[in-house]
Amino acid sequence: MAASVPIGKTIYCGTFAHCRSLSELDICAKGAIGVDEAGVIAFIEREVEEIEDVIKKYDGWNDAEVLQSGESGFFFPGFIDTHTHASQHPNTGLFGKTTLLSWLETYTFPMESSLSSLSKAATVYSNFVSRTLSHGTTTCAYYATIHVPTTNLLADICLKRGQRALVGRVCMNMMSPEYYRDASVSDAVKDSKASIDYIRSIDPSGDIVKPIITPRFAPSCTAECLAGLGQLAKETGTSIQTHISENKPEVQLVRELFPESKSYTDVYDTAGLLTPKTILAHAVHLSAEEVQTLKQSGTKISHCPASNTALTSGCAPVRQLLDVGLTVGLGTDVSGGFSPSILEECRQAIWVSRFVAMNTADDAKLSTEEVLYLATRGGAQVVGLDGKVGGFDVGMEWDAQHICLGAVKEGGEQEGRFAGNVDLFGFETAEDRVNKWVYSGDDRNTKSVWVRGRLVHRR
Amino acid sequence: MAASVPIGKTIYCGTFAHCRSLSELDICAKGAIGVDEAGVIAFIEREVEEIEDVIKKYDGWNDAEVLQSGESGFFFPGFIDTHTHASQHPNTGLFGKTTLLSWLETYTFPMESSLSSLSKAATVYSNFVSRTLSHGTTTCAYYATIHVPTTNLLADICLKRGQRALVGRVCMNMMSPEYYRDASVSDAVKDSKASIDYIRSIDPSGDIVKPIITPRFAPSCTAECLAGLGQLAKETGTSIQTHISENKPEVQLVRELFPESKSYTDVYDTAGLLTPKTILAHAVHLSAEEVQTLKQSGTKISHCPASNTALTSGCAPVRQLLDVGLTVGLGTDVSGGFSPSILEECRQAIWVSRFVAMNTADDAKLSTEEVLYLATRGGAQVVGLDGKVGGFDVGMEWDAQHICLGAVKEGGEQEGRFAGNVDLFGFETAEDRVNKWVYSGDDRNTKSVWVRGRLVHRR
Numbered sequence: 001m002a003a004s005v006p007i008g009k010t011i012y013c014g015t016f017a018h019c020r021s022l023s024e025l026d027i028c029a030k031g032a033i034g035v036d037e038a039g040v041i042a043f044i045e046r047e048v049e050e051i052e053d054v055i056k057k058y059d060g061w062n063d064a065e066v067l068q069s070g071e072s073g074f075f076f077p078g079f080i081d082t083h084t085h086a087s088q089h090p091n092t093g094l095f096g097k098t099t100l101l102s103w104l105e106t107y108t109f110p111m112e113s114s115l116s117s118l119s120k121a122a123t124v125y126s127n128f129v130s131r132t133l134s135h136g137t138t139t140c141a142y143y144a145t146i147h148v149p150t151t152n153l154l155a156d157i158c159l160k161r162g163q164r165a166l167v168g169r170v171c172m173n174m175m176s177p178e179y180y181r182d183a184s185v186s187d188a189v190k191d192s193k194a195s196i197d198y199i200r201s202i203d204p205s206g207d208i209v210k211p212i213i214t215p216r217f218a219p220s221c222t223a224e225c226l227a228g229l230g231q232l233a234k235e236t237g238t239s240i241q242t243h244i245s246e247n248k249p250e251v252q253l254v255r256e257l258f259p260e261s262k263s264y265t266d267v268y269d270t271a272g273l274l275t276p277k278t279i280l281a282h283a284v285h286l287s288a289e290e291v292q293t294l295k296q297s298g299t300k301i302s303h304c305p306a307s308n309t310a311l312t313s314g315c316a317p318v319r320q321l322l323d324v325g326l327t328v329g330l331g332t333d334v335s336g337g338f339s340p341s342i343l344e345e346c347r348q349a350i351w352v353s354r355f356v357a358m359n360t361a362d363d364a365k366l367s368t369e370e371v372l373y374l375a376t377r378g379g380a381q382v383v384g385l386d387g388k389v390g391g392f393d394v395g396m397e398w399d400a401q402h403i404c405l406g407a408v409k410e411g412g413e414q415e416g417r418f419a420g421n422v423d424l425f426g427f428e429t430a431e432d433r434v435n436k437w438v439y440s441g442d443d444r445n446t447k448s449v450w451v452r453g454r455l456v457h458r459r
Numbered sequence: 460m461a462a463s464v465p466i467g468k469t470i471y472c473g474t475f476a477h478c479r480s481l482s483e484l485d486i487c488a489k490g491a492i493g494v495d496e497a498g499v500i501a502f503i504e505r506e507v508e509e510i511e512d513v514i515k516k517y518d519g520w521n522d523a524e525v526l527q528s529g530e531s532g533f534f535f536p537g538f539i540d541t542h543t544h545a546s547q548h549p550n551t552g553l554f555g556k557t558t559l560l561s562w563l564e565t566y567t568f569p570m571e572s573s574l575s576s577l578s579k580a581a582t583v584y585s586n587f588v589s590r591t592l593s594h595g596t597t598t599c600a601y602y603a604t605i606h607v608p609t610t611n612l613l614a615d616i617c618l619k620r621g622q623r624a625l626v627g628r629v630c631m632n633m634m635s636p637e638y639y640r641d642a643s644v645s646d647a648v649k650d651s652k653a654s655i656d657y658i659r660s661i662d663p664s665g666d667i668v669k670p671i672i673t674p675r676f677a678p679s680c681t682a683e684c685l686a687g688l689g690q691l692a693k694e695t696g697t698s699i700q701t702h703i704s705e706n707k708p709e710v711q712l713v714r715e716l717f718p719e720s721k722s723y724t725d726v727y728d729t730a731g732l733l734t735p736k737t738i739l740a741h742a743v744h745l746s747a748e749e750v751q752t753l754k755q756s757g758t759k760i761s762h763c764p765a766s767n768t769a770l771t772s773g774c775a776p777v778r779q780l781l782d783v784g785l786t787v788g789l790g791t792d793v794s795g796g797f798s799p800s801i802l803e804e805c806r807q808a809i810w811v812s813r814f815v816a817m818n819t820a821d822d823a824k825l826s827t828e829e830v831l832y833l834a835t836r837g838g839a840q841v842v843g844l845d846g847k848v849g850g851f852d853v854g855m856e857w858d859a860q861h862i863c864l865g866a867v868k869e870g871g872e873q874e875g876r877f878a879g880n881v882d883l884f885g886f887e888t889a890e891d892r893v894n895k896w897v898y899s900g901d902d903r904n905t906k907s908v909w910v911r912g913r914l915v916h917r918r
Contacts, residue, residue: 089882090886092895092898093895093898093899094891096826096894097826119869122871123867123870123871123884124884126870127871127872128871130871130872131882309810309813310810310898312816312817312821312824314817315817338899339898339899347797354768354769354771355768355814357771358773359818362771365771367555408582408586409582411582411585412581412583412584412585412587412588413585413586414586421590421901421902422552423549423551423586425582425583432553435552435553435555436553437552438552439551439552439769439797439798440551442880
């Protein structure tokens, strides 16, 4: 198990970058970050001229391994994906011109249903965890399917690979195909409980994998089912994830299915599903009143721009949500989203914010710094790991990625094994390098990935 | 020179895909395309069971080389980039929150100005031509800078590498920095003529490189300068490229600078710059009357969605432009656009069309097939190569790319050297494979690229 491999002390030297706040990207060119045997950041030094001076300064770091960022490389916090469906990855890139409800029927339900097979699930889930790790995702909130054994298998794989994960067994007892649904409310609750128990048995500390209660969304669950899951969350102290207000026909459908509720948000509120440990994906078409309810309950938001664009769902008003004080992270929402990469999601969040700006006001635009914040510290807050991961502060754990960029030689060719599509011509500041990575980078630039100081991916 | 290397007969076997019309993607699973020594498609066979039968059917093809697409691979027409700035590539990914006019001052003019240096230009242009080729671009309409020697160098590089190119020396004699402008109208015309003459001298047939007259855009050129360039185009029979109606402040500026003109379009019309050989980039904010003028003049449109989104310029109403009967291709518009990849531009065209659909009507959405058409046959019409490249028909030239996708093995890992981010699980139809490529593919999936039957890039 990668998660429990013993590690020695390591000092990460050179350039590191991380978000201090929503608007502030801290780039340190001559840094040294000491990570101890527990994977915890023991010290951070800046303006380091000689690494020997750092080693002298701290007792017991004589034998520490020293890892250099390299001249154009830098260390960056691991990404946090606050919403994705591991079970839908075989459909990544297949959506055509469908929108949410037709997409579910055409692509999603048949694929998820097929993951009752343990061997198929092993292939799909192993592949997808490899993918998300290769894109620098160190923590991921996963939806599996309704099947308990393969949901548990996904948790096994994450634990084995050392990726932090929230793993959810999907519940759905209405408006779902005959071939893929919970037979009853008690089945939905019982099977959710079984998966919670299993996941807690394999990682009692919850340091790497944790269960998460996962009603698919209001149109798939009766009020009784939602209430049963709310009760289960209360009894077991488990996190919750579901979808809200993704597209307009869905909002209308919820209005029809739950005529006694004031709003989509009210459906979940009534069921006891809005808590500080709840992650709601999308939040595209909420009323001001709903936003206030979410804020008061401490509910967190997963912004999924790639999916919202691909399925023509709409543009989430992220600036407004942030201004009100909601906590927002990014989610790839595969396979409504077309990429398991949070770096791609950063770009998509920027594009969506520009489309909002075209229709409303210029300050809707999200900056490079802001989307990187959502992808790291914002995401950490969403998944309940605030202060533990998402940035580089003493006492936080080393969930990080080593980014390497390609240098253009005289004559025009790139050099270096990690030469993806980023071209550095030599004039770039450290901030320019981060920008070039965000707009032109991909998994080729993610050389190494660590969770709690353990290497979990290497290119 | 790659362009003039003698080649033997080659038969490309297996799966090929190309666009028959805007809405029709033709995928042939058992195909054989014979390409002769001139790089011209001599025959196309479908439903081929045995390649020997094809060889027997055609005289003189006994010794032809046979190249297989591979089971999950396919041959696709080379992409046509109808608008990009080779000189701005060092700035790719650097734009921050600027919009068009501030972006020009901050990033673009200083960078372009520095390309007076032959050694710097050699590095930047060689790098960028390598990049566009690696993304499968077989024809590219390039803006260089105002400098004649380095503009000519770009043409030399394209000819040497065998990439079809329109290469334009940029003209700008007003509202430009003191350090980077044409001193006079006669200088603008004379230098343009010098570059036209040089490019025609190195490739008299114009089969690979051609000159293109390139006023930057109306705000950079006096009416006299525009008229002089219109006259030069008439006298020399040269193509023309410029920008139109990219963002609203720019449209307003043109209104102020040319008070006697009815519209932005009218400024170019008055100067004699609207011809069937004219490419106008952007066309985001045109009136219905302007669109009619463009149509009547036979002017072509380069849609640059990545750039329009990155610089918050607006969403071009592509469906409307197509419905009126305008000819549209795609342009990467580096470095307003953040990627030299037309595959990325295909995705961006889809996203922009979805944002238009969110605000207007669902039929604004462009399908996968439609953007691939714009990227190939549409682009060929825009750059004057209609019927010659952009599709696979007998008599057309073999400008093509070999796409290879990654297969997921049991257990979840990918196999194959061309395993980028596309995961094939084995259930996919040929159409699914094309879709997965469009949404998840990148230059890793472009194994080989040919122009006129000559190999110009290999991974």
